[in-house]
Amino acid sequence: MFKLTLMPQNLEVHLPANSSLTELEFELHGQESISFGCRSGACGACVIEVMSGAEALGARAPCERNFLASLGFDGEQFRLACQCRLAGNAVVSAVAAPR
Template identity: 65%
Template sequence: MHRLTLMPQGIEVWLPNNAALTELDFELHGQESIPFGCRAGACGACVIEVLEGVTNLGNRQDSEDAFLHRLGYPDQRFRLACQCRLTGAATVQAVAAPSN
């Protein structure tokens, strides 16, 4: 099990190794969390900034990288939460996608 901390709320959730972050919807039972939309990496609703543990969320794939660049988030600390798998402790916060 690995700890995922959601800021600024300071909510800690424990998820199994390699769990998809989309499991937060079930774990938090409706508490304020990361807003998931399409869950396929196509809408940008779930952009997060990784404050700690960026290497514990897997690598950005080429399609995710290109999409985040188009949204204005080229830095590797930004991810689409729906594309992440937790492999160690991490701290993240949801980010509102810029309006282009």
């Protein structure tokens, strides 16, 4: 099990290795966390900023990188949560709206 910490709420969730971050909806039972829309990397509802543990979320595919850049999130610290699989401990923060 790995720990994912959601900021600024400081919520800690433990998920099995290789879990999709979309599992947060079930683990947190409706608590405020990350908004998920399409779950396929096409809507941008689940943009997160990785505070630490980027290597634990897997590599960004070129299509994810390009889509995030089109939304104004071109830094390496931004990810689409629906495209991440947890392979270690990480700390992330949901991003409210595209810049």
